[in-house]
Amino acid sequence: MTEKLIFEYSQPGRGAAVQHPATHDAHALPAKFLRRGPPLLPEVSELQAVRHFTRLSQLNFSIDTQFYPLGSCTMKYNPRACNQYAMLPGFLARHPLASQSHGQGFLACMYELQEMLKEVTGMRGVSLTPMAGAQGEFAGVAMIRAYHRTRGDHERTEIIVPDAAHGTNPATASMCGCTVKEVPSTPDGDVDLDALRATVGPRTAGIMLTNPSTLGVFERRIMEVGRIVHEAGGLLYYDGANLNAILGKVRPGDMGFDVIHMNLHKTFSTPHGGGGPGSGAVGVGDRLLPFLPIPIVGKEGERYRWLAERDLPQSIGRLSGFMGNAGVLLRAYIYMRMLGRDGMARVAEYATLNANYLLHRLTQAGFDAAYPGRRASHEFIVTLKRQARTLNVTAMDFAKRLLDYGCHAPTTYFPLLVPECLLIEPTETEAKEDLDRFVEAMVSIQREAETAPATLKGAPHTLPVRRLDDLRANKHLDLAWKPQAA
Amino acid sequence: MPFIPHTEADVRAMLDAIGVGHIDDLFEEIPAQLRAGPLAGIPAALNEMEIGRLMEERAARDGRSLCFIGAGAYEHHIPSAVWAIVTRGELYSAYTPYQAEASQGTLQMIYEYQTMMASLTGLEVSNASLYDGASALAEAALMAVRAHRRSRSARILVPRTVNPTYAKVARAIAGNQNLVFEDLPYCTDGGHTIVESLRRFEGEDITALVIQQPNFFGTLEDVDELTDWAHAHGALVIAVVNPSALGILKAPGEWGARGADIACGEGQPLGVPLSSGGPYFGFMATRMEFVRQMPGRIVGRTVDLEGRTGFTLTLQAREQHIRRGKATSNICTNQGLLMMAGTIYLSLIGPKGLAEVASACVTHTHALVAALSSIAGVSVAFDRPRFHEAVLQLDRPVGPVLDALAARGIEGGFDLSEHYPELGPALLVCATETKTQADIDAYAWALGEILQAPHPDPLP
Numbered sequence: 001m002t003e004k005l006i007f008e009y010s011q012p013g014r015g016a017a018v019q020h021p022a023t024h025d026a027h028a029l030p031a032k033f034l035r036r037g038p039p040l041l042p043e044v045s046e047l048q049a050v051r052h053f054t055r056l057s058q059l060n061f062s063i064d065t066q067f068y069p070l071g072s073c074t075m076k077y078n079p080r081a082c083n084q085y086a087m088l089p090g091f092l093a094r095h096p097l098a099s100q101s102h103g104q105g106f107l108a109c110m111y112e113l114q115e116m117l118k119e120v121t122g123m124r125g126v127s128l129t130p131m132a133g134a135q136g137e138f139a140g141v142a143m144i145r146a147y148h149r150t151r152g153d154h155e156r157t158e159i160i161v162p163d164a165a166h167g168t169n170p171a172t173a174s175m176c177g178c179t180v181k182e183v184p185s186t187p188d189g190d191v192d193l194d195a196l197r198a199t200v201g202p203r204t205a206g207i208m209l210t211n212p213s214t215l216g217v218f219e220r221r222i223m224e225v226g227r228i229v230h231e232a233g234g235l236l237y238y239d240g241a242n243l244n245a246i247l248g249k250v251r252p253g254d255m256g257f258d259v260i261h262m263n264l265h266k267t268f269s270t271p272h273g274g275g276g277p278g279s280g281a282v283g284v285g286d287r288l289l290p291f292l293p294i295p296i297v298g299k300e301g302e303r304y305r306w307l308a309e310r311d312l313p314q315s316i317g318r319l320s321g322f323m324g325n326a327g328v329l330l331r332a333y334i335y336m337r338m339l340g341r342d343g344m345a346r347v348a349e350y351a352t353l354n355a356n357y358l359l360h361r362l363t364q365a366g367f368d369a370a371y372p373g374r375r376a377s378h379e380f381i382v383t384l385k386r387q388a389r390t391l392n393v394t395a396m397d398f399a400k401r402l403l404d405y406g407c408h409a410p411t412t413y414f415p416l417l418v419p420e421c422l423l424i425e426p427t428e429t430e431a432k433e434d435l436d437r438f439v440e441a442m443v444s445i446q447r448e449a450e451t452a453p454a455t456l457k458g459a460p461h462t463l464p465v466r467r468l469d470d471l472r473a474n475k476h477l478d479l480a481w482k483p484q485a486a
Numbered sequence: 487m488p489f490i491p492h493t494e495a496d497v498r499a500m501l502d503a504i505g506v507g508h509i510d511d512l513f514e515e516i517p518a519q520l521r522a523g524p525l526a527g528i529p530a531a532l533n534e535m536e537i538g539r540l541m542e543e544r545a546a547r548d549g550r551s552l553c554f555i556g557a558g559a560y561e562h563h564i565p566s567a568v569w570a571i572v573t574r575g576e577l578y579s580a581y582t583p584y585q586a587e588a589s590q591g592t593l594q595m596i597y598e599y600q601t602m603m604a605s606l607t608g609l610e611v612s613n614a615s616l617y618d619g620a621s622a623l624a625e626a627a628l629m630a631v632r633a634h635r636r637s638r639s640a641r642i643l644v645p646r647t648v649n650p651t652y653a654k655v656a657r658a659i660a661g662n663q664n665l666v667f668e669d670l671p672y673c674t675d676g677g678h679t680i681v682e683s684l685r686r687f688e689g690e691d692i693t694a695l696v697i698q699q700p701n702f703f704g705t706l707e708d709v710d711e712l713t714d715w716a717h718a719h720g721a722l723v724i725a726v727v728n729p730s731a732l733g734i735l736k737a738p739g740e741w742g743a744r745g746a747d748i749a750c751g752e753g754q755p756l757g758v759p760l761s762s763g764g765p766y767f768g769f770m771a772t773r774m775e776f777v778r779q780m781p782g783r784i785v786g787r788t789v790d791l792e793g794r795t796g797f798t799l800t801l802q803a804r805e806q807h808i809r810r811g812k813a814t815s816n817i818c819t820n821q822g823l824l825m826m827a828g829t830i831y832l833s834l835i836g837p838k839g840l841a842e843v844a845s846a847c848v849t850h851t852h853a854l855v856a857a858l859s860s861i862a863g864v865s866v867a868f869d870r871p872r873f874h875e876a877v878l879q880l881d882r883p884v885g886p887v888l889d890a891l892a893a894r895g896i897e898g899g900f901d902l903s904e905h906y907p908e909l910g911p912a913l914l915v916c917a918t919e920t921k922t923q924a925d926i927d928a929y930a931w932a933l934g935e936i937l938q939a940p941h942p943d944p945l946p
Contacts, residue, residue, distance in 0.1 A: 002590070002794065006598050006833050019565045020839040021846040021919040029848060029871050033706050035736045038837035040605035049833045050567050053826075057576040059591035064575025066588075077489055078579050081534045087569070090545030095555045096763030097900055099892040102551055105544030106762050119527030131617040131764065132819040134806070142662060168818050170811035175628075177662040180811045218515045249513055250520050265819065269489075273823030274592035275582035275614070275783065277765035293658075317658030321558050321620035321651055321752065322763025334541065338488050340531025341524065349509045350490045356512050357500040375515050403588050414807070431491040432500060458791065463587040465796035473788035473800040477777070479611045480601040481787075 001464050003055045006042045007481050016046040040483070059464045060274070061408045067434050069358075071379045071411035071423025072166070072214055074244045074266035076351075079335060082270065086330035096322035100305050106326070107304035111297040113333040120344055121243075121260055122253025123283030127292040129324035133241060136261025136280025137172040137208070142316045143259055143284065143291040144206045144235045145176055150314065156233065160199055160207040162191050164215050164415040166241060169208045178205055185417065189217040189371045191225055200232035210239040211255065212246070212377030214415045215370065216355070216423065226256035235259065235287065243267040244427070245352060245378035248345030258285045267347070268332035279328040290314040295323050350428035351378035354435060358426050361439045366446065370418045379425035381418050382410075388420045393449045393456050395420040400467060401448070401459035405441035488531065551892065552925055554854070556875045556916025557702070557900035558619065558649050559763065560755045562730065562843065563920055565834045568757045572827045582783075582819070586798040587790075592822065593797035596785040599829040606732045606832075607725070607749040608739025609771040613782035615825040616817065619726070619752025620652045622768030623696065624659035625781045625815055626724045626750045629772075630694035631665060632814065633747070633779040634722050639691040645670040645679040647701035648726060650905040677705040677868030677877060681715050688719055697746070698726040699735060703914065704851070704875025705868050706735075713742030722747040729769070729828075730755040730847065730918075731873050733840030738771075748772045757831025758824050767821035767828060778804060781815030846919035847874035850926070854917040857930040863937040867912060874918055877902065880911045882941045888913075890936045896929055 042049070061068065068075035094103060114126040130136040141159060148156040159173035160181045170180040183195045191209075207229045211219045219225065226236055238252040238260035244267045252260045264270050264279035272278075284292060294315045295306040306323070309315070339347065355376040362382055363369050370381035384395045399409035399422065411423035426435055448455045460466065492500075497509070506512060513521075532540065553561055572578065576591065583589030583596075596614045603612035616622040631640045644653050644667050657667050673680045678701065695716040699707050709725075716723045725738035725746035738746035754766035772780055778801065786800035806813040835843065851874045859866045863881035880887060884901040891898035899915040906912060917926065 002796075003594065005594070007601065015836040015838055016565070016834045019563070019834050020842050021563070027845075027849045027852040029706070029734070032710065033735055033871065035608075035732065035734060036740055038841065039602070039732065039737070041602055041835075041837045041840065042833050043836050043838070044833060046565070046567060046834060049830065050571065053571045053595070053830055053833075054574070056591035056594055057571065057574045059589075059594070060576045060580045061585070061588035062576045063579035068581070070581055073581055075579075075581060079489060079534075081537060083573060083578070085538055085541035085545075087573075088541060088545035090548045090550060092759035092761050093550055093553075093561075094548055094762045095553050095561070095760045095897055096559050097555050097557055098551065098553065098897045099888065101889075101892060102548050102897070103762065105547035108544060109541075116528055119525050122522070131621070131821075132817070134816040134818045135617065135621070138659070138816060142658075145662065166818075167806040167808070167810045167813070168816050171806035171809070171813040171816035174811045174813070175659075175662065175816050177664065220515055220517070222520075223517065246516070248525060249522055250516055251522050254520055254522065263819075271578045271823065272581045272819075273821075274577055274580045274589070274595075274826065275822030276819040277767075277821045277823060278819035318651060318655050319621065319658060320655065320764065321618050321649070321766070324763070325765040326762035327759075327765050334537055337529065337532050337537050337540070338534065341526075341528040343488055343531055344525055344528060345522075346487055346490060349512075350487075350492060352512045353492075353497065353500055353509050356504050360504045375512060399585070400587065403585065408588060409585050429489050429491065432496045460587050464590045465587055465794055466791040468586050468790050468796045468798045469788045470798055470800070473786035473798050476788075477611075477774070477800070478787040479597075479777070479784060479800075480604045481597070 003052065005481055006044065006052050009044045009048050009052060010042040012043060014043045014045060066406055066408050067430060067438060068408040069410050069424045069426050070408060071425040072241055074425060074427055076269055076427035077429040078269050078271045082331040082334045085334050086327050091330060104304055107297050109330055109333045111299055111304050113329055114297060116336050117262060117281055117283060120247060121283045122251030123260060124285050125289045125292055126281060126283045127296050128281045128329050129293050129295065129319055130261065130280035130282055131320055131325050132276060132278035133261060133263040133280040134168045134172060135319055136282050137168055138175055139282045139293045139316060139319060140237050140259040140261055141172055141176040141178065143288045146291045146316050147288055148205055155203050156205040158203045159205055162209065163417050164213050165208060166214065166239065169239060189215040189374055190219055190221055193221060193224060196225065196228055200228060200234060204232050204234035206235040206237050208237040208239055210242050212242050216377050216380040217371055217374045218377055222255050241266065242377065245348055247348045249348045253285060259288050264328060264332040269335045270328045270331040277325045277328050279325045279332065291316050293317065293319050347428055354426040354428060354430055355380055358424065358435045362442060365439060365443050367442065370421060379423060382422045382424060383418055384420040387449055391449045391453060393453050395422055397456040397459065398422065398445055401445045401456045402441060403460040404462045407438055407441055551895050551897045552928065553897040554899050554915050554917060554929060555897050557914055558752060559760050560918055561760055561920050562755050562918055564757050564759060567834060568827050568830045571830055572823055577826060578823065583799060590797060593785050595826050595829050597787055597797050599825055600785060602829065602832050603769050603771050606729060607771040608737025608745065609749055610774040611777050612769065612771040613780050613784050615820045615822065616768030616770055616782055617821060618764065618766045618768045620655035621659060622750040622770055623652045623726055624656040626748045626770060627656050627660050627665055628663065629748060629779050629781060630722045630724055633776045634693050637691055637693040639693055640665045641692050642667050643670055643692060643695045645672060647672045647679055647703060648696055648698045649702045676870040677703040678707050678870055679712060681711050684715050692719065692721040694722040694724050696724045696726060700728060700731055700873035703868060703877045704872040705870045706872060709736065709741045713746060717742065717744050725749040727751045728755060729753060730843055733844035753824065753828050756828035758827055765821055765824050767824035779814060782817050782820055843919050850917035850919065850921045851876060853923065854915060854926050857926050858933060861930060861934045861937055867909060875914055875916045878913045878915060879909065880913060882911060884911045884913050887936055891932055894932050896932055
C-alpha cells in the first residue's frame with residue numbers, strides 16, 4: 001500500500017473554494033514587489049486532500065496503534081483529555097502579545113506548572129520557554145557559561161560528557177562555544193570515577209549527565225560524581241531524558257544537580273507528533289537562578305504577569321519569538337493535574353516494573369542483557385552481539401522484523417558503546433499482555449534467525465515499503481518533487 | 487490508577503517473575519538518603535471531568551477579543567480539516583521517523599512540505615522544520631557562517647526593521663559561537679532599510695545581510711537592491727519572510743540578480759492557531775549548494791528493495807545523533823506536527839487561495855489604516871507600500887490606550903515604544919483576511935472615543 005503525492009492529484013483550476021476569503025477589489029502593490037509566478041501548491045478538492053492525508057496517516061506506526069518501546073523516547077499513552085482541553089477556543093485564539101488581563105487563565109496554568117515542576121525536580125526556579133530537549137540543553141549550558149563568566153572565570157569552557165551521552169549533549173556544548181571531554185563508563189555501566197578525576201580541572205565548566213543513564217542503569221555513585229565536579233569548580237547538568245524512571249522517587253535537585261532540562265514530551269506525555277513539538281523546560285538551583293531564560297511567569301497577589309528583561313537582567317535571554325511551546329505546556333499541565341501527587345511516583349514505579357519484567361522475560365528466553373548484574377531503570381539494553389557473530393543477523397535485522405510482528409522497533413545502535421544493541425523502554429502505560437506479546441515476537445524472530453535468516457535480512461515484509469535504499473537517498477538527492485519528473 | 491493498566495494480579499505475577507517482593511525493591515540501587523519524600527507541592531489528582539471543568543473555566547476567563555495584533559503571530563482562517571487530520575493518533579502519537587518503513591506517512595508529508603516550501607521561497611531545498619521563526623533566524627546566521635567559507639568575520643548585518651525579538655534570540659543563541667550581529671538604521675520616512683546605510687561596510691568582511699520582507703513595520707523593503715548590494719560586496723543574504731505574503735510577494739529566490747541564499751521564517755500563519763505563542767514552526771530553505779550546511783531533518787525520496795518509491799531521512803551525517811559535537815546544530819525534536827498542519831493548510835488553500843489571503847490582508851490593512859488615521863490624534867508613520875501591518879503614531883502614550891481598548895474587548899496592536907523609543911508613542915496594527923469592515927469600524931469607533939477624552943498623561 002502506497003499513496004501517490006498530493007501534487008499528482010492536482011488539476012489546474014480545482015481547489016477548496018470554501019476555504020478562500022471573499023474576493024475584494026485588491027489594493028494593488030507595485031509590480032517590483034510581486035512574485036513572478038504562482039508557487040507549486042496542489043490544486044485539489046477538500047475531499048481529495050482529506051483522503052490523501054488520512055491515507056498517509058495510515059502508513060504510520062504510532063502509540064495509538066502499536067506497542068512502541070523506543071528506548072530513551074518514553075513513548076507512553078498521550079491522554080486525549082490533554083489535547084482536548086489544551087485546544088479550547090479561548091486558549092487557541094489568544095494572541096501571545098494580548099494584554100495580560102486577557103491571559104490570566106492561561107498564565108495561572110503556566111505558573112502552577114512552573115511550581116509543580118520545581119517540586120518534582122527539587123529545583124529553585126523553572127523556565128518553560130525552551131522548545132525541545134536540545135534547546136533546554138542549550139539553555140542549561142548557556143547558563144553554566146554565564147555563571148562562570150559573571151565570576152570572571154573565563155577559562156571554564158570544557159563540558160564533560162560520559163561516552164553513553166545523547167548526541168545532543170556534545171552538539172549542545174559546541175553550540176555554546178564549549179569543547180567536549182568524554183569520560184568512559186565502567187564495565188558495569190557507571191561513570192569511571194578515576195577517569196573523571198583525571199579529566200576535571202580549572203577549565204571544567206560542568207558535566208552533563210543523564211541519570212539513570214542511557215545504559216538503562218542508575219548511576220550509583222552520583223554523589224561522588226557531584227563532589228568531584230563541584231570541587232573542581234564545575235557545575236552539574238541533569239539531562240532529563242530519563243526523568244520518567246525516577247519521577248517522585250528521587251529529585252535531581254537532591255542529587256546535587258545545578259540545572260536540569262525536562263522533556264515534557266516524554267515524562268509528561270505530550271505528543272511526539274512525528275518529531276515534535278517538544279518542550280524542554282529548565283530548572284535551576286540557587287547558583288543559576290539569575291540566568292534563567294525569559295520570559296517566566298510571576299505572581300503578584302492574585303495577578304500573574306510575565307517576568308522579562310527588566311526583572312531578570314542577567315538572564316541568558318530569549319530563545320523563542322514569544323514564550324515557547326505554550327500549547328505543549330498546557331498539555332503537560334493537564335497531565336500532571338490528572339496524575340496528582342501520588343500519580344507522579346506511580347509513573348516511575350510502573351515504568352520500572354514493566355522494564356524489569358520485560359528484561360527478566362527476555363533473558364529467560366535466552367537474550368543477553370548488556371548489564372546483567374544490574375537492575376533495569378525504566379529501560380534496558382539487550383545486546384545481539386552473539387547473534388551477530390553466530391548467526392550473522394544484526395540488531396537492525398531484528399528491529400526491522402519486529403515491525404512485521406506489529407511492534408515498533410526499540411532504539412537501535414544507541415548508546416554507541418554497546419555493540420548490536422536494542423535499547424528497550426516499555427513505559428508504564430503498557431499492559432502485561434503487551435509485554436508478553438513482545439517477548440513472543442522476539443523469541444519467534446530468534447527462531448527465524450536460526451532457521452531462516454533471510455526472513456530477517458529481507459524484513460520488513462508486510463509494511464507499505466520494504467527496506468529502503470538510504471545510500472541512494474544520500475547520493476542522488478531528491479528532496480523536492482518537480483513536475484517534469486512526474 | 488490513571489493511565490496504568492496493571493491489576494493487582496498482574497503486579498504480583500510480574501514481581502514474582504522478577505523475584506522481588508515489592509515494586510520499591512526495584513529501586514534498591516538508588517542510595518537511600520536520596521529517596522524523595524511525599525511531593526507536598528503537587529495537588530491531589532483530578533479526574534477528567536474535574537480537569538475539564540477547570541480548563542473550561544480558565545479558557546473562558548481569558549475571553550475572546552477582536553485582535554488587531556500581529557508582530558510575528560497572525561490570526562488567519564484555519565480550515566477545519568487541518569486539525570481534524572493532524573490530531574489523528576497515527577500522526578499525533580508517532581515519533582521521529584527513524585524507522586522509515588513504519589513512518590512512510592510522516593516522511594511523505596515532510597517531502598510534500600519540502601516541495602511546497604522550496605517553491606514558495608523560490609529556492610531548491612527546504613528542511614523538515616525548526617522550532618520557530620526567531621530561532622530559525624539564529625540557525626540561519628550560524629548556517630551562513632558555515633556556508634560562507636571565504637568570510638572569516640562572522641559579522642551579520644541586521645536591519646532594525648527586522649523583528650527585534652528575532653534579533654535578540656539570534657544573539658542569545660548564536661552569540662555563544664562568537665557571531666557578531668550589527669544593527670542597521672532605517673529610513674524614518676519610509677520605515678525601510680536603504681542601501682545608503684550599507685555604504686560604510688563596503689570593503690569590509692561581512693558574512694551575511696538579513697532582510698525581512700515584509701519588515702517588522704509591515705513596510706516592503708527594496709529587496710532587489712539590498713540583495714544585489716550584499717552579493718556585490720561578498721555577503722550572503724538571509725531572507726526572513728512571511729509565508730502568507732509569499733502568495734503574492736516576490737520569492738526570496740527571485741530577489742535581485744541572484745536571489746537570496748537562505749530563506750527562513752515563522753510558519754504559524756499556515757494553519758497554526760495563535761495559542762499564546764506556540765507551538766509554531768520555523769521553516770528554512772536554501773540553494774542546493776548549501777544543503778550540507780543546513781540544520782535539521784531532511785527527507786529524501788528513494789526506492790526500496792523491490793524498486794518501489796519510498797521516503798527516508800537523509801543527509802543525516804549533518805545531525806547530532808551521528809556527528810555529535812561536530813553537527814550543524816544540536817536540534818533533534820523539531821515541530822513535526824505543526825509542519826504537517828502547514829502542509830495540509832497549503833494543500834487546502836492552494837496557490838489561488840494563498841494569493842487571495844495575501845491580497846485580502848493588503849486590502850484590509852489599507853482599510854484599517856484609512857479608518858484609524860482619520861481619527862484626531864492618530865497619524866501614519868511611514869509612507870511606503872505595506873503588507874498587513876502599519877505603524878500609527880498617537881498623541882499620547884500607547885499603553886493606557888491599549889488597556890482601554892482591551893477593556894472593550896479589542897486587542898488594538900503592539901506597543902512599539904519599548905523597542906523603538908525614537909518613534910514616540912507608536913503602535914503596530916495588523917488586519918488579516920479575518921477582519922471585516924465591521925470589525926475595522928468597531929475598532930475605529932472605540933479608538934475615537936478613547937482619544938476624545940483629554941490626555942490624562944500629555945506628552946511634553
